[in-house]
Amino acid sequence: MIPASDHATEPALAPGLYLVATPLGNLEDITLRALRVLRSAARIACEDTRHSQKLLSHFGIAAPTISLHLHNEKERVAPLLDAIRNGAAIALISDAGTPALSDPGGYLIAQTIAAGLPVFPVPGPCAAIAALTASGLDTSQFLFAGFPPHRAGERRTFFEALAQHPATLIFYEAPHRILDSLTDAGAVFGPSQPAVLARELTKIHEEFLRGSLEELRANLASRDLIRGEIVLLIAGQPANATVDAESAPDLAQQVQALLAEGLTQQDALKRIARQSGRGKSELYREWQRCKGRS
Numbered sequence: 438m439i440p441a442s443d444h445a446t447e448p449a450l451a452p453g454l455y456l457v458a459t460p461l462g463n464l465e466d467i468t469l470r471a472l473r474v475l476r477s478a479a480r481i482a483c484e485d486t487r488h489s490q491k492l493l494s495h496f497g498i499a500a501p502t503i504s505l506h507l508h509n510e511k512e513r514v515a516p517l518l519d520a521i522r523n524g525a526a527i528a529l530i531s532d533a534g535t536p537a538l539s540d541p542g543g544y545l546i547a548q549t550i551a552a553g554l555p556v557f558p559v560p561g562p563c564a565a566i567a568a569l570t571a572s573g574l575d576t577s578q579f580l581f582a583g584f585p586p587h588r589a590g591e592r593r594t595f596f597e598a599l600a601q602h603p604a605t606l607i608f609y610e611a612p613h614r615i616l617d618s619l620t621d622a623g624a625v626f627g628p629s630q631p632a633v634l635a636r637e638l639t640k641i642h643e644e645f646l647r648g649s650l651e652e653l654r655a656n657l658a659s660r661d662l663i664r665g666e667i668v669l670l671i672a673g674q675p676a677n678a679t680v681d682a683e684s685a686p687d688l689a690q691q692v693q694a695l696l697a698e699g700l701t702q703q704d705a706l707k708r709i710a711r712q713s714g715r716g717k718s719e720l721y722r723e724w725q726r727c728k729g730r731s
């Protein structure tokens with residue numbers, strides 16, 4: 438149901454840029470304030486006007502729209518800032534969730550602030566926060582890391598930089614890359630590291646998988662098809678923790694994988710030492726023993 442409102446008596450919005458969060462899937466998640474701001478805005482900048490038109494039509498919102506995406510954001514800024522200077526309220530929405538979070542808008546927001554004009558958050562749905570709060574993992578500290586890189590080598594380096602972080606780590610991932618990401622995360626954080634996968638949040642097929650990185654990987658690998666939108670969360674490392682040597686992959690396998698990526702033996706051992714917290718000379722001796730056995 439659309440909440441009743443008397444447009445005529447609604448106070449006009451103050452001029453500025455309004456960052457309006459929109460539903461991730463369930464339309465009931467729109468907030469009353471989001472509806473009022475979208476109804477009253479002079480213009481709504483949308484990541485994709487056709488996509489957002491469905492949401493706007495559903496709620497009977499007729500404000501004019503303009504596209505603002507990664508490829509035209511820079512050229513859109515000047516006319517939008519001029520409109521705000523002339524007294525307009527401009528709303529910014531993305532396809533789903535909170536604008537500017539792994540979505541367009543960051544440049545416009547920075548330029549609006551630099552121009553001394555007001556920016557108003559209109560908070561609401563956000564996949565990272567929805568997944569975190571229902572994950573059961575520690576919420577006292579978290580680090581939103583966005584999408585992991587697509588290339589295997591870069592992805593491992595990206596995970597390695599986070600491997601000793603004490604905060605719960607939050608990643609966005611596409612369904613066709615999640616198995617690769619879980620495999621690489623298992624190699625870096627250790628396969629037994631606790632993790633949660635949140636899929637299709639707020640939609641009919643919403644699902645949470647909770648277990649170790651290896652359990653999540655095995656679960657998804659057993660499916661014919663992996664669909665939907667995904668948030669992956671990995672538990673942070675308790676202070677002074679190192680990757681569990683028992684559960685970490687065999688040293689020989691780790692070194693071979695890094696050599697195959699093009700690292701030298703010395704760099705491979707350095708990297709393993711960094712991510713496991715073990716001494717370089719200890720690892721070097723173990724590696725010599727592995728080579729002696731093969």
Ligand code: SAM
Pocket residue numbers: 461462531533534535536537538539540562563564565608609610611635636637638639640666667668
């Ligand atoms: N700005 C959005 C937000 O506030 O969450 C995120 C936009 S980003 C381009 C899209 C990614 O967010 C998806 O690939 C997925 O990782 C995550 N996501 C969005 N909706 C989701 C949902 N309903 N369930 C799980 N993850 C979702």
